[in-house]
Amino acid sequence: MLKIVGYTDRPSVRPGESLAFKVSCEAGATEFEAEIQRLICGDDSPHGPGFKAEPVAASVNGRYPGRKQRINAGSFGIIDAGVEMAAGARFAVTVFVQPTWLAKRAEQAVMACRTPTQGRPGWTLLLDETGRPRFELTDGERHVAVTLDRALPERRWSQLLLVADPSVQQRITLVHRLVSPLPGEDVELKVIADLTFPPPPFHGIPVTIAAELAAIDGPRLLTTRHFDGRIEAPVILPPGELEVGHWDFSIGIDTQTITDISRHGRHGRLVNLPTRAVTGANWKGQTLRWSERPDLYGAIHFHSDDLHDMQWETDFSWTIPPNLPSGVYAARVSCAGGGEDYLPFFVLPAKTAKKAPVAFLASTFTFLAYANSHHGYEDSLSEVCYGALLELGPTEQFLKERRDFGISLYDRHRDGSGGVYSSWHRPILNTRPKRALWNFNADLHVVDWLTETDQAFDVITDDRIHEEGLALLSDYRCIVTGSHPEYHSTAMLDAFDAYLQAGGRLMYLGGNGFYWRVATHADLPGVIEVRRGEAGTRCFELPAGERFHSFSGEWGGLWRSNGRAPQALVGVGFVAEGFDENSHFVRTEGSFEPRAKFIFEGIGPEERIGDFGVLGGAAGYELDAADPELGTPPHALVLARSVEHSNVYLLTPEEMLAGFPGTDAIENPRVRAELVYFETAKGGGVFSTGSITWAASLSHDGYQNNVARITGNVLRRFIDPKPL
Amino acid sequence: MYEIDPTRLDLAEEFRRKPYGRHSAELQRVLNRMRTEPFDGHYVLLRDGRFGPYRLGRFGATPADPITPTGHVFQSLREAEWIVFKMRWKRLTGQDLALD
Structure with missing residues (x-):
């Protein structure tokens, strides 16, 4: 068990630039000590030259309060602006899905629109522990759920269609359609359940893709029920009417933006770097280059162990002094119980400085x-x-x-x-x-x-x-x-x-x-x-x-x-x-x-x-x-x-x-x-x-x-x- | 599939003498057989200090599963290599390796 770990906000700096240090006391220490050191040799093996580091008299050397910092791994998409739907409105969801890890036997949210507050009113379209499609709706007090009794096949494309219609028939319809059925497979299966209460209103509730929003912690979104696999073309719409949102992942493949092509323009963003430029449901080898036919690359591959930025709070920042020699440096952080870590960074000389040969x-x-x-x-x-x-x-x-x-x-x-x-x-x-x-x-x-x-x-x-x-x-x-x-x-x-x-x-x-x-x-x-x-x-x-x-x-x-x-x-x-x-x-x-x-x-x-x-x-x-x-x-x-x-x-x-x-x-x-x-x-x-x-x-x-x-x-x- | 000949104690002796580096072609076949065991149950060393000692463990069915310690503790890597070699010899030939 490592007792203390951390990172800097970037690998390289020049004098005059500021560097942020982020530390987590994993074993619960309430304070830690930091010292900037210049690293000469890291080889402490018995037959090596020995560990060599020179302390630097840095202004940031000293003791700091410590705590364990949170991590929210797992990639997802989020439409922060959410969608607008009146109470009791009928709505439908369609999406193409290719699960890639059903063996984890956990619930996996494909799309969700849930408020991260008490009772978490909203809905989630998910796969249950066995890979069967499931739809859940709650107004915070009442709950309804419908599960279709066929697991999605792994690493093959399926389409899910959900209709929640309180106005006429008061029912929920959940459909699973195989994009390329094998011999003997039913192309489409459907399940219908009673909708026992009208859907709650949706006013600006964030829509998430490949995860469900559980809480908001400062700049961090804390998510749950992460989905592993590919998702393409999620659409929310009132049946027979204009789309509430239609996110086309073939647009902006080289970005972290997901584009809403409906009239509402409710664009979203990706968190934790899911894989883009992956083949979608309609790719059959027509091209190997996504930029030639982005329409064939309309999928995003989400992983529950994707990670971009831990977004830890900064414990201290240090502006590199003008006289600090270029070199390999680290902040040595230590805590009670023998915890120690080195947060390395590299200092280049100032652009105007005289350079070494x-x-x-x-x-x-x-x-x-x-x-x-x-x-x-x-x-x-x-x-x-x-x-x-x-x-x-x-x-x-x-x-x-x-x-x-x-x-x-x-x-x-x-x-x-x-x-x-x-x-x-x-x-x-x-x-x-x-x-x-x-x-x-x-x-x-x-x-x-x-x-x-x-x-x-x-x-x-x-x-x-x-x-x-x-x-x-x-x-x-x-x-x-x-x-x-x-x-x-x-x-x-x-x-x-x-x-x-x-x-x-x-x-x-x-x-x-x-x-x-x-x-x-x-x-x-x-x-x-x-x-x-x-x-x-x-x-x-x-x-x-x-x-x-x-x-x-x-x-x-x-x-x-x-x-x-x-x-x-x-x-x-x-x-x-x-x-x-x-x-x-x-x-x-x-x-x-x-x-x-x-x-x-x-x-x-x-x-x-x-x-x-x-x-x-x-x-x-x-x-x-x-x-x-x-x-x-x-x-x-x-x-x-x-x-x-x-x-x-x-x-x-x-x-x-x-x-x-x-x-x-x-x-x-x-x-x-x-x-x-x-x-x-x-x-x-x-x-x-x-x-x-x-x-x-x-x-x-x-x-x-x-x-x-x-x-x-x-x-x-x-x-x-x-x-x- | 290559089968280890339990009478070839010379190969075991060669390994004990020199666990790393150049080996005879026949010993390399023995090692290839031993070291390509399936992931589930594969031997692994757990080092809790900077340079040892080493606890022997076995992987679970998948990388996500916990490692199960066997109870063996070694002070050096060479010692660990030899003991694991003997354990694998026993498992793959059905016979104890009687060199000690």
Whole structure:
């Protein structure tokens, strides 16, 4: 049980900008302490360099009242203005529905119009615990309900029709119609019940879609009876008259708005990022691109574990002082009983400040992609892939119990569908120091090495490169990545391309980099979208027709599948992975070329490079290699190649057109990492290590080792303005 | 389906000596069989401290179901790997692994 957790309102700031900190004391502590710290190294493992952080004399350091903050996970739509209907008015509802998680055996509201007050007068069209359609109506005192005795089929489209008619026949009619009935199925079933009291008036009562409104808590709407599945074309109308509301989800697919096409214009909004740009009831493969035929994409997929913004109250805000050095920072928050959390954030230098020669790139998009990941223990194949027993530490055990902290882009929602959106606006418990050496905490090994070697550096982030492009990169002679810069937007790749063509230098100190395409949305800061397609190492494949990003309209998946393979940018690209034991590099002919002499100063010709380190070896986890067919420049030098990987290091799917025996490192020579160097236009250059665990070897033997020496040799030359 | 030969104690000894990293092809087949057990009942380690100890547990029918501790507690990952290997050997071959 984690006793205290929190988050900042955004990942990156500059001096003069304000940052909000939001903390929840999960175990009930009534106060907590906060201290701003500069993070140097998060690796507190027994054989690592040790946890290193420097306290910052910040004005916000101190004690604060604590409490457990509420979370309302689960996506839904809401028409805040509600609808207007007189007391006793007859009305009807139609909607297309595709449930995707009936096994949860819970009531699921498809549409509702309920007042969040005593008695909650209003109506709800829902599925009961067994998936049968049900309609409930109450005036706050009297209740009537009708249930149709046939469950909706899972993952198939149905239409529901409800008519409440007090004026003539005084009855409720509920109809279930199958859009594509199977042989032997009745297309339509109907149930009729008495309407024993007139419907109450509806004056501005919010209409909700995929959930029922239970309460309003400040800016937060608290909802219940969440629906998992797809909903399309909800309509409310008095029978035979003009519509009260008709929400067409095929409009504004790239927004969080739902559009009412009735004459009333009662537009609504989406909460907690349900998935848009998904196929609707009339999609039959006519197009794969939602922007070509939005009318076929009139559905929205709602999940009870969707989450955008926890909307926690701010405990304190801090305006970044003008003299605060650029770096990786965190607010350390602690409470009674040993509770501790670090709320990380990244401080860039002021735009007008004198810049360091080097910028360390914090992979904020990658951190988001893996945020609060469950996939490592929810996939039954994880153990055989990792080559080791699965292990759940306190964080993983906490997240396993707390689905309301949201999922990562590696996880499936509880209904089995893949996650496509991830948000910063929640505690991201695997982007922390003192946690697994993966992504953020592993990347701090680079920060540690830069610090211990007295190399002046600034910190920049994915999100800021995406926003500012080449203007941000061009401030630096050399950009140094972390261990796993995997996720990038089109704007980011454009910026890197331009930077390298203008003489910039890039040190890619990782593996599996520049791999997946990311989309962002101007109205949703701190959120990314990833649409995984038919290639790549992935935990799920999105359904056909749903591989274009809703945010940008761009085709998703691998950059390789988009014609911009990482080999073309950094000389190497992902080829293999394994996680049981790491290995080392041996020099290849390219390392003895005169052009590479500066890289191997002080390195013997037969030295094993990186047969040491916190993770056992500098070649490991995820491996990249050169491939001229995918764009490795012809003049690129392969300097070293990793060897002796284990049986569980396997070729990636995109490296195979068909499965065949012999894809592991024992038998297949293509399972290897390669160290690559090449010059770019105007004296620029790229150095790539092609291995995630490279950075974990930097600190070995007091930072005096051949991995640190090679990295230092390259860095010194790369910050020398003399053309390469 | 590959069946583990209970007479191949040499493979068990190889695993005990080196649970991680390069293995013989035959041992890898044994491990593949053991490690691809269904999710329901799959072994998992629960670590409550920063670096151990480790409690052994088994997953429920789905990821949403609770993990049931078996009562085993290990001080190291290597110890856990060996004990779970022996338990799986027994289950898959019907015979105790008599190496200790």
